[in-house]
Amino acid sequence: MDIIAIDIGGTNIRSAIVRIxxxxxxxxxxxKVQTGQSPLESLVSSVDGLLYKTVCDIYAVGISVAGIVDKHTGILLKSPNIPKLEGINLRDFVSERIKDTDRFIIENDANAAAYGEAIAGAGREFDDFVLFTLGTGIGGGVVLERKLLNIPAEIGHMSINNEGLQCPCGNVGCLETVASASAIINRVVGEIQNGAETIMKRLYNGNFYKINAQDIYNSALEGDLLARNVLRDAGKGLGIGIANVVNIFMPDAVILTGGLIGAWNIYVDSAIKEAHRRAMKELISKTRILPSILGDDAGLIGIAYLVKGL
Amino acid sequence: MDIIAIDIGGTNIRSAIVRIxxxxxxxxxxxKVQTGQSPLESLVSSVDGLLYKTVCDIYAVGISVAGIVDKHTGILLKSPNIPKLEGINLRDFVSERIKDTDRFIIENDANAAAYGEAIAGAGREFDDFVLFTLGTGIGGGVVLERKLLNIPAEIGHMSINNEGLQCPCGNVGCLETVASASAIINRVVGEIQNGAETIMKRLYNGNFYKINAQDIYNSALEGDLLARNVLRDAGKGLGIGIANVVNIFMPDAVILTGGLIGAWNIYVDSAIKEAHRRAMKELISKTRILPSILGDDAGLIGIAYLVKGL
Known part of the structure; x- marks a missing residue:
């Protein structure tokens, strides 16, 4: 059967036909199109591109989106990374633009990705696991006894530092303010503004506001002290988040996905060390921490399988 | 049917015959006997007292215990509040002392209490809720779609302050180090040692090491500034924990139980305010925060119903 799967993220919108x-x-x-400043137009152009000259028998449609959704109405309630889509009824969008169908599902993107990994990725061999999506923001999804928990699992908005930075979500000291790509970039830019020495100053003709997470990781690999320290500190923060999740869920595995896992050697290694230092030994001794297999496709595959199960 | 239910806590051990x-x-x-310094002897005397001159047809036996258990073997793996029972096989204890039965279950005490509230208490009207046990330590249990999640739910050992106090569990800045009765008492004692003015100095002929949570609440009601501040700060800490749990689980309700809810007016009120300030509006606007109904009996009733379901 052919399923239209749409994954709406803060950076890109992906549409796909998934044949199961x-x-x-x-x-x-x-x-794939960039989300950009007009996300609804990007969504339209992504779907139009997908359907253009495509002959298939659409069985169902699923949407995976970075935010909190009302699954009954199909409305995106809250999306710190795509605020312009807040309040949009995505079920109506689907029935007008693609197919008027009862076989429709909408789910948080990290939850969909967790289900994708459970069915076809790194989660296949585990009954219980928690997925962390590590990118601009931090999301989560929890699979217990091979079922996706129907919870928001906003582990990026778990406060791990009550005296920490203000988070756009309204909370203070969220994991996301410490360990996400935005947090890492903000800290590097702040330190450069304060006069820190780093080879990153040379990038972009000195316009260091353009520095991205990949630049920071590359600089760290070249031995840049600032880059190494920032990645290590962010990793420690992630480790606190992992320890909290292990103490709550006792998962067989913690699966990490998203752009930041490219920095595995420094950032994730530091996270694993900190998680082991902090979580209860009796719990974390049974937890494997490993990268996803499906990468960016996890949300598409997960939402396709979720809507297939309807 | 008659079920033997045993609830082993850090302060008391309760045994009961629950007829369902x-x-x-x-x-x-x-x-009920005090746990004391010889918890295994206390357990024996509690059970002996229960069975003495008791005529009943025991259908099953359940144990609810403050710690992390291996449910298959029946061994108590970890118990920060009753370390002397760590490593004890409580299933063997039951089969030797009470009844050799396959109808046996062992569960974390907060999980059992959550199930008790779900079946017969404040959780009856909610599909999804999280129970917080607020006493010497802080525990948790999660009920989703009316089922008890099979997770440790050690929300008291979620770090909410990465620069905070060392917790006996090995982690730093755990919710328990901020918002539990021990945390409240430790802070009051510390402040008195540092010369803080308070009417609590007069208690116990000046031996302020004997001050308990009830004394602190009573003093707060009399207007004592130190007591009020400490309870309010601890409540704020609890509010951070509640916000984190709401962002992760989106429960219909957060149910609070344990000795500290006696201090509802200051401690819990402050927690509710802080939770609303921090959690995502879209999530916490649907969450009720309310006290348990079963109180100290929740664990006994919960474990009885859990073992009945075997």
């Missing part, structure tokens, strides 16, 4: 036959799946076609 | 008929239950007999 028995236990196996195939992404038949995929269109 | 259809939807209703009755605690036929209950024996």
């Amino acid at each position: 036959e028995g236990d196996s799946y195939e992404i038949v076609k995929k269109v | 008929e259809g939807d209703s239950y009755e605690i036929v007999k209950k024996v």
